[in-house]
Amino acid sequence: MHTCTLQHRTYGFADLAEVLAKASPERSGDRLAGIAATSAEERVAAQLVLAELPLTIFLEQPVVPYEEDEVTRLIIDSHDRDAFAPVAGFSVGELRDWLLSEAADAETLAALAPGLTPEMVAGVAKLMRVQDLILAASKCRVITRFRNTLGLAGTFGVRLQPNHPTDDPRGIAASILDGLCYGCGDAVIGINPATDSVDNIRRLLEMLDQIRDRYRIPTQSCVLTHVTTTMEAIRCGAPVDLCFQSIAGTEAANRSFGVDLALLAEAHEATLALGRGSLGDNVMYFETGQGSALSANSHHGIDQQTLEARAYGVARRFRPLLVNSVVGFIGPEYLYNGKEIIRAGLEDHFCGKLLGLPMGVDICYTNHAEADQDDMDALLTLLGAAGCTFIMGVPGADDIMLNYQSTSFHDAAYLRRLLGRTPAPEFQRWLVEQGIVNAGDGRLQPIRANSRLLSLPEGWL
Amino acid sequence: MTRRPVQIEQTAEVADALEFAEMKASPVTADPWAELRQFTDARIALGRCGASLPLAAVLELRLAHAQARDAVHLPLAIDQLAPELQTLGLQTLALHSAARDRAEYLTRPDLGRRLDGDSRAMLKKRQPTNGCDLALVIGDGLSSRAIHENAVAFVREFIGLCAAHTPFALGPVCLVRNCRVATGDEIGELLGARLVVMLIGERPGLSSPNSMGVYLIYAPRIGTSDEARNCISNVRAGGLPVGQGVRKLAYLVEEALRLQTTGVNLKDRMQADYLPFCPKPALPGRD
Numbered sequence: 001m002h003t004c005t006l007q008h009r010t011y012g013f014a015d016l017a018e019v020l021a022k023a024s025p026e027r028s029g030d031r032l033a034g035i036a037a038t039s040a041e042e043r044v045a046a047q048l049v050l051a052e053l054p055l056t057i058f059l060e061q062p063v064v065p066y067e068e069d070e071v072t073r074l075i076i077d078s079h080d081r082d083a084f085a086p087v088a089g090f091s092v093g094e095l096r097d098w099l100l101s102e103a104a105d106a107e108t109l110a111a112l113a114p115g116l117t118p119e120m121v122a123g124v125a126k127l128m129r130v131q132d133l134i135l136a137a138s139k140c141r142v143i144t145r146f147r148n149t150l151g152l153a154g155t156f157g158v159r160l161q162p163n164h165p166t167d168d169p170r171g172i173a174a175s176i177l178d179g180l181c182y183g184c185g186d187a188v189i190g191i192n193p194a195t196d197s198v199d200n201i202r203r204l205l206e207m208l209d210q211i212r213d214r215y216r217i218p219t220q221s222c223v224l225t226h227v228t229t230t231m232e233a234i235r236c237g238a239p240v241d242l243c244f245q246s247i248a249g250t251e252a253a254n255r256s257f258g259v260d261l262a263l264l265a266e267a268h269e270a271t272l273a274l275g276r277g278s279l280g281d282n283v284m285y286f287e288t289g290q291g292s293a294l295s296a297n298s299h300h301g302i303d304q305q306t307l308e309a310r311a312y313g314v315a316r317r318f319r320p321l322l323v324n325s326v327v328g329f330i331g332p333e334y335l336y337n338g339k340e341i342i343r344a345g346l347e348d349h350f351c352g353k354l355l356g357l358p359m360g361v362d363i364c365y366t367n368h369a370e371a372d373q374d375d376m377d378a379l380l381t382l383l384g385a386a387g388c389t390f391i392m393g394v395p396g397a398d399d400i401m402l403n404y405q406s407t408s409f410h411d412a413a414y415l416r417r418l419l420g421r422t423p424a425p426e427f428q429r430w431l432v433e434q435g436i437v438n439a440g441d442g443r444l445q446p447i448r449a450n451s452r453l454l455s456l457p458e459g460w461l
Numbered sequence: 462m463t464r465r466p467v468q469i470e471q472t473a474e475v476a477d478a479l480e481f482a483e484m485k486a487s488p489v490t491a492d493p494w495a496e497l498r499q500f501t502d503a504r505i506a507l508g509r510c511g512a513s514l515p516l517a518a519v520l521e522l523r524l525a526h527a528q529a530r531d532a533v534h535l536p537l538a539i540d541q542l543a544p545e546l547q548t549l550g551l552q553t554l555a556l557h558s559a560a561r562d563r564a565e566y567l568t569r570p571d572l573g574r575r576l577d578g579d580s581r582a583m584l585k586k587r588q589p590t591n592g593c594d595l596a597l598v599i600g601d602g603l604s605s606r607a608i609h610e611n612a613v614a615f616v617r618e619f620i621g622l623c624a625a626h627t628p629f630a631l632g633p634v635c636l637v638r639n640c641r642v643a644t645g646d647e648i649g650e651l652l653g654a655r656l657v658v659m660l661i662g663e664r665p666g667l668s669s670p671n672s673m674g675v676y677l678i679y680a681p682r683i684g685t686s687d688e689a690r691n692c693i694s695n696v697r698a699g700g701l702p703v704g705q706g707v708r709k710l711a712y713l714v715e716e717a718l719r720l721q722t723t724g725v726n727l728k729d730r731m732q733a734d735y736l737p738f739c740p741k742p743a744l745p746g747r748d
Contacts, residue, residue, distance in 0.1 A: 032568065174501050175501060182509075332567045367530060367533060373526070395507075397522065398503070413513075414513055444490075448493070449493035
């Protein structure tokens with residue numbers, strides 16, 4: 001039992017899970033789960049309690065039981081005590097203050113990452129204001145490699161997302177060319193397929209590989225299908241660069257996605273064995289999102305932000321090239337409006353980075369959420385300031401297959417222009433060679449109608 | 462002496478000069494791949510001013526989003542729908558889910574899946590009856606516009622087919638505000654319906670603010686799981702036309718009654734020459 005006594009009353013919280021849930025900034029998903037603070041004062045009382053809790057409590061009292069959940073076992077068993085040592089005596093509140101101090105720099109934070117657990121990071125995020133989440137995350141440097149180098153200081157990556165409602169190769173190719181001409185695609189060229197059959201996945205993988213090869217683009221491709229389908233495609237000899245999977249923060253939620261840690265390990269091994277990365281061997285791509293465990297009815301009474309951080313605990317086991325939260329996709333019953341989506345996006349980015357992940361965000365919303373393009377602009381700009389590794393690039397922000405609004409190629413160009421960021425260096429060199437951006441200031445150049453980029457292989461157009 | 466037009470060689474410098482002249486005329490840099498738009502509805506080749514989106518494209522997206530938003534928040538026009546359905550010879554009932562308003566509806570799917578007390582009492586008052594073969598439920602879902610534009614035409618065609626070919630006992634048509642797909646389970650259970658056909662507004666996309674979903678549930682009960690439903694999606698002008706949706710529904714209804722189930726065990730194997738509710742010709746040598 002944890003208590004907080006204010007002048008006129010005392011608040012009691014039965015356990016760590018209740019403190020975490022009630023200390024969470026307001027969001028509809030925690031209300032839907034029936035675990036949110038019932039008043040503004042109770043929320044702050046929970047934060048006062050949380051600030052005083054020692055970090056070691058997260059190791060002693062797992063919020064999801066060790067015996068019942070393999071994600072908890074992964075978190076506890078892989079915890080690095082030596083890395084944890086510098087902050088072992090801290091309370092959650094002291095960790096917040098230290099993260100903002102000059103003592104916490106890129107090297108210190110990188111060394112600390114294996115010593116932090118997802119729950120510690122989730123806890124400290126609940127105490128932080130938006131500017132704290134931005135500043136602390138901006139200090140983290142996470143670099144990953146496959147055919148280029150992602151996450152270097154001063155860079156900002158984009159996943160080119162050329163989805164099409166019927167997976168039409170010409171429609172997909174048209175969107176890819178559009179995105180490349182706007183300097184997008186360094187993080188990955190990644191398709192969400194409309195049809196998950198192995199034949200279709202193979203066809204899309206081969207098409208992406210041909211485009212990449214034809215234009216000698218220093219990037220990687222991915223078709224975002226279930227790991228078992230990707231493994232089947234690998235067995236059939238398809239050109240798989242990255243292996244994708246949606247993951248969540250509990251064993252039961254992952255099971256609802258049709259995966260467990262053993263299956264992910266098997267997929268990781270199978271993809272590594274292909275050895276297709278020329279610069280590095282980060283071969284996994286994970287997507288996550290607050291609310292996924294609740295929507296799968298497997299949240300164990302834990303708040304959605306803490307469970308989201310636990311999903312990052314799963315991700316980091318597999319040294320991914322890319323991880324992103326799809327922050328506004330799940331709908332208003334989990335994140336109601338622009339304010340909740342913005343806060344959640346910054347929390348997710350901060351937690352991922354602090355845990356040592358190459359964290360991007362799919363800055364997005366659905367038409368039944370109380371949000372619009374202005375909210376996405378705000379989150380995009382804040383995430384740019386926070387040093388977000390990558391965002392999505394969707395033609396005109398309108399994904400015609402998944403029916404939601406994400407960020408556009410123009411949004412990525414805006415952010416690079418505003419903050420002076422460049423794509424991954426290998427990709428940037430290619431953009432200069434193609435005449436897409438200027439070698440000097442990196443700005444977009446007018447594309448000539450006879451550009452080789454615009455001539456697609458025979459049979460596609 | 463006639464002057465011949467000067468031939469200018471199309472060098473890269475000339476192209477640049479022409480391009481520059483064009484740029485001076487408009488701050489928008491056009492994308493010379495507009496012809497690729499023939500291959501996709503994605504918003505490609507929008508051009509740019511600097512790095513940013515030209516205003517025309519900004520306003521186009523804003524309009525599409527406004528239409529989708531309005532579709533979510535427009536109240537279901539029961540007062541207009543009910544008389545139109547009654548002229549088809551149908552009884553109607555106006556019901557409400559337990560979600561009191563739109564904000565609660567959007568954040569509490571659990572409340573949207575159940576009827577409010579008054580609606581439940583109204584349905585219970587109708588008992589005891591002998592049930593019905595098929596109950597039609599029309600719910601706003603996430604787009605009232607989808608219902609306003611498609612539902613009456615769909616019902617007219619469907620009951621026309623039924624009247625011509627099958628002696629269905631139809632229950633009253635329930636019109637439900639703040640309705641989710643599962644609300645039909647409780648309604649079907651209270652009406653003692655063998656089948657519920659639910660017409661409901663789907664989550665609006667930017668290019669489809671008016672798309673209607675049609676769900677079919679055999680032996681509906683509170684707690685029926687989603688795997689036990691069949692769905693026909695995207696019924697609208699520009700999507701699946703009403704006539705085709707009705708034909709598909711007739712097929713699924715026939716199959717559901719034959720197999721006494723809906724959902725994952727009812728596969729859509731409709732043949733191209735399927736004739737709704739027609740006696741199937743006996744195969745030669747089988748009678």
